Amino acid sequence: MSDPRQRPVELEExxxxxQAGIDKLIRILEGEKNxxxxxxxxxxxxxxTIYNMxxxxxxxxxxEQLYNRYREAFNSYxxxxxxxxxxxxxxxxxxRELYQRWCNHKLMVRWLSRFFNYLDRxxxxxxxxxxxxDVGLLCFRDHVYVEVKRRAKDAVLRLIEREREGELIDRALVKNILDIFIEVGMGGMECYEKDFEEPLLRESAAYYKRKAAEWIASDTCPEYMIKAEECLRAEEERVDHYLHAATKPKLLKEVEAELLATYEAQLIAKEGSGAAALLRDDKTEDLAxxxxxxxxxxxxxxxxxxxxREHVDGEGMKLVKEAASAAETKKEKDKDVGRPAKESGGGHEQAFVRAVIALHDKYTGYVADCFANxxxxxxxxxxxxxxxxNKQVAGSTTAELFANFCxxxxxxxxxxxxxxxxxxxxLEKVVRLLAYISDKDLFAEFYRKRLxxxxxxxxxxxxxxxxxxxxRLKQQCGAxxxxxMEGMVTDLQLAREKQQSFEQWKEAKGRELAVDMSVTVLTTGFWPTYKAMDLALPAEMVEGVEAFKEFYEGETKHRKLQWVYTQGTCVLRGSFKPRPIEMVLSTLQAAALLLFNEADELSYAEVAQRLNLPDEDVGRLLHSLSCAKYKILRKEPExxxxxxxxxxFFNEGFTxxxxxxxxxxxxxxxxxxxIEDVDKDRRFAIDAAIVRTMKSRKVLQHQQLVLEVVNQLSRMFKPDFKLIKKRIEDLISREYLERDAQNPQLFRYLA
Structure with missing residues (x-):
């Protein structure tokens, strides 16, 4: 503390x-050796001294005077x-000089603010x-920075351009100078943004505009992209080393606009090297x-x-055309050798589905690896x-081909x-492809028939x-x-158990049948509709049928057996003169051949009468036994x-x-x-969807009703608008709906 009896210190004194202390500090800053x-x-x-004054x-x-002289000391220096x-x-x-002066200035601020500390407090x-x-920094900003900022900014921008052209520059120096632009903002970014960042963005845009114009004229698309990517990487690195982090998105946006956005259409469409060419030539790295x-x-x-999309569609259409061409070639070959087309199999169909799977694998891989999913x-x-x-492939729908493939x-x-x-x-891949098929119900019906x-x-x-x-199908398309189909698979398991029960029943009853017989009992609702016929069975078969009927009726009440002879198979032993041969036949074929155990010769009409079958079925049977590959019957005329x-006649000489x-x-x-069955099911499905919608909504415009029905059904098939309109008319005639008297486009539900 100062002594009250002590004489006051005058200002100038x-x-x-x-001032002597300040002069000494300046000599130190100016690097005077002594x-x-x-x-x-x-x-x-x-x-x-400051404290006392x-x-x-x-x-x-x-x-007050010392505060002002503190500022003047800086201004003077x-x-x-x-x-x-x-x-x-x-x-x-x-x-370099600016950075040195800035460092000296901060040192001067530190020392003087210590000397004058009591003022601060x-x-x-x-x-x-x-x-x-802050006073010290403001002096630097208002006098040094204001005068030198434009020249310093120009010098930094020249260094950055030299670096862009491949020269090595003193990055630490650039960072130090840009730190001055930030620090003189006294906590704000206005100086950095206005005095440096805005000119940098303008210069960068102009620089890359020039470069892009050169490259687009001379480089292929991959060459241009490599350069563009390298430029973007270099700019990001530049920000990391010496620009402020806030500059990054702004700078990259300018570079992207000039290098990419401006020439995007030109690059992608570049002949011989654009996107289409990269896809054609499998240039995965360039696509990525x-x-x-x-x-x-x-x-x-x-x-x-x-x-x-266009490329993949084109590749797919190529496969469709190749399949059509292969089918046509095969048809011609089959004609030449006199062979029915169906008999020789569908290798081209299998090849088509395999090719579609391979195509899907390939481009799903592209989406994952090149296009980041x-x-x-x-x-x-x-x-x-x-x-x-969803195109027709050689006269077949893809739904049918997928079902055949499975x-x-x-x-x-x-x-x-x-x-x-x-x-x-x-199987997993085919089911995945099923997502692209609009007629899933058609696939389901074909698949069910094959199953x-x-x-x-x-x-x-x-x-x-x-x-x-x-x-898999359940996961993809619903229960x-x-x-x-699940019911069919379960039925077979139950049928095997039923057959075992039948064997045990025969043993218990002491029943011996003339022929071995197994019966598969099916649930009508699960299986395709099969042609019913009242076949006159041979005596050997009748005994077995009656025995199974007695067993089944004894076990099951309220269920009626309906025999589907078209699906049965028989093994007959043919006693031919050269040697006996076992023949695997349909039940109908076996019944026809067994007629010849009792007659040496039968006419077409007699066969039809004894079997109790229509002409259509008799014709197929006799053709398979006398005109096809195996001529078990002889016919006259040949x-x-x-x-x-x-x-x-029975062909005794067959071998x-x-x-x-x-x-x-x-x-x-x-x-x-x-196709007929599916069309019928679709009509029912559309009717059900219309009634379901109208029941919940009561009154609905025609267009809204159609859209609701399409939304409900599109998971299984693509409903035809004309068919929906027809079904609406049919439901009106059956009094499920009515038209509004004033507005014919408005429908009401009739409860």
């Missing part, structure tokens, strides 16, 4: 001591030493003035780069996804597959010799595979889709065509190199029947 650092005694003397009683309290040294330099030398606080540190780059641009990926590209892939997967995988002796794992994988045939003719290679695909006047042969019936085209 005290300032003389302070000048030593402040010692504790010198520091305390200066501090005490601020604590003297008025009129000797010189706080700046004008005498700092500005002259900066004015004589430019470019990188200017930047009392006078500044009491009068809400700028703290001493294209995705990375254009994902930076708003809506930048839309045109890439469009090209992707983007939903936009998943959508493009879906649209492309939906476009060609049948070929799942049946014994199918053309695909695959391991269990490979079969499971193929029925596999199960009833014991052609299914594996129960596990059968259940596995049903589980309703597979309920009948020939490959059948007539109702023909007579038939074959095999001890057991399978005699096929001429194939029936099931396609027409399946």
């Amino acid at each position: 005290g300032w003389k001591d302070m 000048e030593s650092q402040f010692n504790a005694e010198q520091y305390m003397k200066l501090y005490t 601020c604590t003297q009683k008025p009129p000797y309290d010189y706080s 700046i004008n005498e030493k700092v500005l002259p040294s900066l004015r004589e330099h430019r470019d990188e030398v200017l930047l 009392y006078y500044v606080l009491r009068h809400s003035l700028h703290p001493l540190k 780069r294209m995705h990375r780059l254009f994902s930076r641009v708003p809506k930048g990926l839309d045109p890439v996804a469009d090209v992707f 983007s939903s936009l590209f998943h959508k493009a892939l879906k649209e492309a597959f939906e476009a060609f997967c 049948d070929n995988l799942l049946k014994k002796g199918g053309s695909e010799k695959l391991s269990d794992e490979a079969i499971e994988e193929s 029925a045939r596999r199960l009833l003719q014991d052609k299914s290679a594996s129960d596990d595979h059968e259940r596995s695909i049903l589980t 309703q889709f597979t309920s009948k 020939g490959k065509t059948l007539s109702k006047s023909d007579r038939f 074959d190199r095999m001890k057991r042969i399978k005699v096929p019936l001429p194939p029936v085209d099931e396609k027409k029947k399946v």
Whole structure:
């Protein structure tokens, strides 16, 4: 504390001591060799001088004058030493000098604010003035920064351009200078943004505009993209090393606009190297780069996804055309060798489905690896597959081909010799492709027919595979889709148990049948509708049928057996003169052949009468036994065509190199029947959807009703608008709905 008896220190007297201290500090800052650092005694003397001058009683309290002289000390130093040294330099030398002067200035602020500390603690606080540190910085900003900022900014921008052109620059120096732009903002970013960032963004845009114009004219799309990606990487690195983090999104936006957005359409469409060419040539690395780059641009990926969709659709249509061409070639070959087209199998159909699976695998891989699993590209892939997967392929729907493909995988002796794992994988892929098929109900019906045939003719290679695909179909299409099919598989299991019970019943009753017989009992609702016929069975078969009927009726009440002879098979032993041969036949064929045990010769009409069958079925039977591959019956007159006047004899001389042969019936085209059944089911489904909707809504406009029905049914098939309109009219005529008297487009539900 000062002694009250002590004489007050006059302003000029005290300032003389302070000025000496300031001059010493300036000599230290200016690097004069003979000048030593402040010692504790010198520091305390200066501090005490300020303290005394601020604590003297008025009129000797010189706080205000000292505060002003503190500022003047900085201004004086700046004008005498700092500005002259900066004015004589430019470019990188200017930047080095500026940084040095800034470091010196901060040092001066630190020392002087210590000497004048008492001012800060009392006078500044009491009068809400700028703290001493801020006063020092404001002096630098208002005098040095204001004068030098434009030249410093130009010098930094020149260094950045040199670095962009491949030169090595002093990044630390640039960072230090830009820190000055930030620090003189006194906590705000206005100086950095206005005085440096805005010019940087303008310069960067202009630089990349020039570069992009050069590259687009001379480079291929991949070459251009490599350069663009490298530029973006370099700019990000630039921000990390010396620009402020807030500059990053703004700078990248400018670079992206000039390099990518401006030339996007040109790049993607570049002949020989654009997106279409990259897809054609499987340039996955370039496609991934294209995705990375254009994902930076708003809506930048839309045109890439469009090209992707068109390419995949084109590849798919190529497969459709190849399949049609293969089918046509095969048809011609079959004609040449006189073989029915169906008999020789559908290798081209299998090849088509395999090719579609491979195509899907390939481009699903592209979506994952090149396009980062983007939903936009998943959508493009879906649209492309939906476009060609719903085309007719060589006269068949893809729904039918997929069902046939599954049948070929799942049946014994199918053309695909695959391991269990490979079969499971193929089934999974087909089910996944099913998502693109609009007529899923058509697939379901074809698949159900093939499944029925596999199960009833014991052609299914594996129960596990059968259940596995049903589980997958259920997950993909819902429980309703597979309920009948699951019922069929369960039926077969129950039928085996029923057959065992029948065997035990025969044993218990002591019943011996003339022929071995097994019966498969099916639930009508699950299975396809089979043609019912009242076949006159041979005596050997009648006994077995009656025995099973007695057993079944004894076990089950209120259930009626309906025999489906068209689905049965028999094994007969033919006593031919060369040697006996076992024949695997349908029940109808076996019944026809057994007639010849009692008659040496029968006419067409006699066979029809004794079997109690219509002409259509008799014709198929006799053709398979006398005109096809195995001629078990002879006919007169000979020939490959059948007539109702023909007579038939047992061919005792028939022989074959095999001890057991399978005699096929001429194939029936099931396609027409399946399509008719599906059309009928669709009419019912549309009726149900209309009634369901109207029941809940009571009154609805025509357009809204149609849209509701389409939404409900589109998961299974694509409803035809004309058909929906017809079904509405039909329901009006059946008094489920009525039209509004005033507005014919408005319908009401009739309870």
